[in-house]
Amino acid sequence: MSADNNSGSLLKPAGLRTEVAVELIALNKWYGDFHVLRDINLKVRGGERIVICGPSGSGKSTMIRCINRLEEHQSGQIFVDGVEVTADLKKIDEVRREVGMVFQHFNLFPHLTVLENCTLAPIWVRKMPKGEAEDVARHYLTRVKIPEQANKYPGQLSGGQQQRVAIARALCMNPKIMLFDEPTSALDPEMVKEVLETMVALAHDGMTMLVVTHEMGFARQVANRILFMDEGQIVETNVPGEFFAHPQHERTKLFLGQILR
Amino acid sequence: MTMAEGDLAVAEMAFVRRATIEPRPPPAAMTGAIGWLRANLLSTPFNIALTVLIVLLLAWAIPEIVRFLVIDAVWSGNDRDACLWTVQHREIGACWPFVWERLPYFIYGSYPIPQRWRVDVFFLMLAVGVVWLLWLKAPRRDLGAVYFFIVLPVVSYILLTGWSRIGLEPVDSVLWGGVLVTIVVASVGIVFSLPLGIILALGRRSRMPVVRTLSVIFIEFVRGVPLITVLFMAGVMLPLFVPEQYSPDKLVRALVGIAIFASAYMAEVVRAGLQAIPRGQYEGAMAVGLGYAQMMRLVVLPQALTVTIPNIVNTYIGLFKDTTLVFIVGIFDLLRTIEVARIDPKWATPVTSTTGYAVAAIFYVVFCYGMSRYARATEARLAKSGRR
Numbered sequence: 001m002s003a004d005n006n007s008g009s010l011l012k013p014a015g016l017r018t019e020v021a022v023e024l025i026a027l028n029k030w031y032g033d034f035h036v037l038r039d040i041n042l043k044v045r046g047g048e049r050i051v052i053c054g055p056s057g058s059g060k061s062t063m064i065r066c067i068n069r070l071e072e073h074q075s076g077q078i079f080v081d082g083v084e085v086t087a088d089l090k091k092i093d094e095v096r097r098e099v100g101m102v103f104q105h106f107n108l109f110p111h112l113t114v115l116e117n118c119t120l121a122p123i124w125v126r127k128m129p130k131g132e133a134e135d136v137a138r139h140y141l142t143r144v145k146i147p148e149q150a151n152k153y154p155g156q157l158s159g160g161q162q163q164r165v166a167i168a169r170a171l172c173m174n175p176k177i178m179l180f181d182e183p184t185s186a187l188d189p190e191m192v193k194e195v196l197e198t199m200v201a202l203a204h205d206g207m208t209m210l211v212v213t214h215e216m217g218f219a220r221q222v223a224n225r226i227l228f229m230d231e232g233q234i235v236e237t238n239v240p241g242e243f244f245a246h247p248q249h250e251r252t253k254l255f256l257g258q259i260l261r
Numbered sequence: 262m263t264m265a266e267g268d269l270a271v272a273e274m275a276f277v278r279r280a281t282i283e284p285r286p287p288p289a290a291m292t293g294a295i296g297w298l299r300a301n302l303l304s305t306p307f308n309i310a311l312t313v314l315i316v317l318l319l320a321w322a323i324p325e326i327v328r329f330l331v332i333d334a335v336w337s338g339n340d341r342d343a344c345l346w347t348v349q350h351r352e353i354g355a356c357w358p359f360v361w362e363r364l365p366y367f368i369y370g371s372y373p374i375p376q377r378w379r380v381d382v383f384f385l386m387l388a389v390g391v392v393w394l395l396w397l398k399a400p401r402r403d404l405g406a407v408y409f410f411i412v413l414p415v416v417s418y419i420l421l422t423g424w425s426r427i428g429l430e431p432v433d434s435v436l437w438g439g440v441l442v443t444i445v446v447a448s449v450g451i452v453f454s455l456p457l458g459i460i461l462a463l464g465r466r467s468r469m470p471v472v473r474t475l476s477v478i479f480i481e482f483v484r485g486v487p488l489i490t491v492l493f494m495a496g497v498m499l500p501l502f503v504p505e506q507y508s509p510d511k512l513v514r515a516l517v518g519i520a521i522f523a524s525a526y527m528a529e530v531v532r533a534g535l536q537a538i539p540r541g542q543y544e545g546a547m548a549v550g551l552g553y554a555q556m557m558r559l560v561v562l563p564q565a566l567t568v569t570i571p572n573i574v575n576t577y578i579g580l581f582k583d584t585t586l587v588f589i590v591g592i593f594d595l596l597r598t599i600e601v602a603r604i605d606p607k608w609a610t611p612v613t614s615t616t617g618y619a620v621a622a623i624f625y626v627v628f629c630y631g632m633s634r635y636a637r638a639t640e641a642r643l644a645k646s647g648r649r
Contacts, residue, residue, distance in 0.1 A: 068547075068548060070547060070548065089552075093550060093552060096547065096549070096550040097550045099548075100548070101548035103541060103544065103545065103548075105541050107542060107544055107545030108545065109542065109545065109546075109560050109564075110564065111563050111564050111567065120551075120559060120560075121549035121550050124555050124559065125549070125550040125551060125555075169549065170548075170549065173550060
């Protein structure tokens with residue numbers, strides 16, 4: 001999926017931009033006594049695609065969930081598009097409007113049709129007229145290649161289709177940044193590909209993406225940078241070629257040895 | 262291993278289907294009336310025993326009921342003599358002339374006879390509102406909600422209590438009674454308990470400790486007290502503390518008591534529904550930028566209320582029947598009017614009480630079963646749309 005057919009203005013040019021999309025400074029988080037995130041520093045530029053990998057419990061999901069404040073952090077700073085994420089509800093709303101998120105278990109709203117899932121936030125948050133919101137929704141449903149499912153309920157779709165709806169739903173808010181939290185982990189093997197293809201297309205359009213995934217093929221294909229996390233810390237970060245060819249840290253080598261066969 | 266054995270092994274391991282098996286109808290024993298009987302009534306020895314027992318029970322009860330209510334019933338007459346075995350010298354069943362004569366009292370209580378058209382208008386308006394809201398294909402159901410929750414209460418209040426300025430003679434609520442009171446009490450309880458219950462349930466799940474504590478105290482206190490006590494407090498105790506001229510009408514006090522009582526139960530029902538909604542739904546809603554109120558209204562509550570429809574209706578049915586308790590503070594609901602009428606010397610016979618109670622039973626069964634059927638239909642509709 002390359003250039004778009006009717007509303008090219010909705011797309012952003014590809015390539016890295018100079019502005020900082022997300023910045024994490026000395027981020028720390030605890031669950032009770034458990035130190036989940038330890039001194040995380042990360043700067044993501046506009047248009048950058050970052051893949052985050054690491055063993056389970058290493059804090060990958062927690063880190064990206066801090067970015068749109070689904071998790072609170074206890075110390076350090078998070079800036080999203082220049083706005084600092086704090087307990088201030090206005091700031092949180094502002095950030096969530098600009099950050100789309102795709103979850104492992106889709107989290108579609110089962111009582112609404114696919115189309116209503118996509119138009120809900122534009123209508124209520126962006127105050128978009130219903131007709132316009134539906135046009136936008138159909139546009140993105142076409143982009144994720146399921147325009148014909150618009151009037152079905154999520155429960156009537158396959159896992160892969162549901163995840164593509166979830167991507168379309170996030171895109172309908174026209175976000176500047178997209179977070180993916182293991183988007184293919186809950187899918188049957190035959191459905192992983194269709195979701196990854198959608199994400200690749202999105203990457204080609206220049207979306208800023210932070211992706212927690214174990215799909216190393218995807219990482220190699222689209223990532224500008226790969227982050228490896230373990231025990232709440234960023235252990236190693238590199239461009240994909242170097243990351244896979246010459247992992248430096250012992251933990252990285254061990255991890256890659258386990259998942260790449 | 263010989264050549265033949267090797268071929269055999271291969272033949273056993275490899276298989277390719279050459280012809281597709283076409284679907285065939287199921288065996289006759291699975292379908293039709295006999296199949297249904299076998300599967301549902303006679304599947305196991307225990308099931309057979311239960312079926313026999315229930316058939317016997319019905320065979321004993323149904324003829325008795327039909328005999329009393331229809332076959333031996335008295336259909337006309339002017340006073341108790343019509344329903345007296347000693348006068349008529351035959352088996353006497355239900356005494357319908359008694360019901361027929363006292364029916365206006367059962368419906369309106371002591372509401373002044375020239376003003377009873379106002380009650381009829383109220384019943385009609387209520388029926389229109391209920392149908393408008395519950396009939397899914399009705400046009401403009403949003404207007405229906407405005408009508409039901411705003412127009413109807415205000416107009417009904419003016420209509421029933423009266424407003425001399427527009428020529429409606431005031432009618433003291435002491436005179437209200439019968440079905441009118443039962444319906445008014447039940448509707449007020451039903452209409453107020455759900456919104457109040459939702460607010461309390463959200464309060465109980467709030468992150469703010471003050472809101473949460475207040476909600477918990479309210480819910481636990483009200484649930485910890487019998488309805489009779491609430492009604493006593495509202496009906497008898499309150500006037501002791503509040504000067505008479507500021508003390509609201511007796512019926513209003515009972516209504517408030519019932520609404521508060523029902524909302525505490527409703528809060529727990531709604532809370533159960535809220536707990537059934539996975540965390541992912543909250544996260545999904547927050548991630549697309551919905552605020553707390555929007556998230557609750559658009560995403561969480563529609564799903565939570567859907568899964569709790571059976572429990573909500575259960576609470577409503579309980580509430581509907583509990584309205585009979587208002588007699589304890591001297592309000593004449595349907596059951597109370599029947600109680601009063603059955604000891605009227607004009608009609609006092611051995612069958613009068615049973616007849617009166619049969620009327621009450623039929624009334625309550627019709628309403629409660631109606632609610633239950635509507636809830637079942639709603640559930641079936643939601644299940645069919647594939648939302649669950």
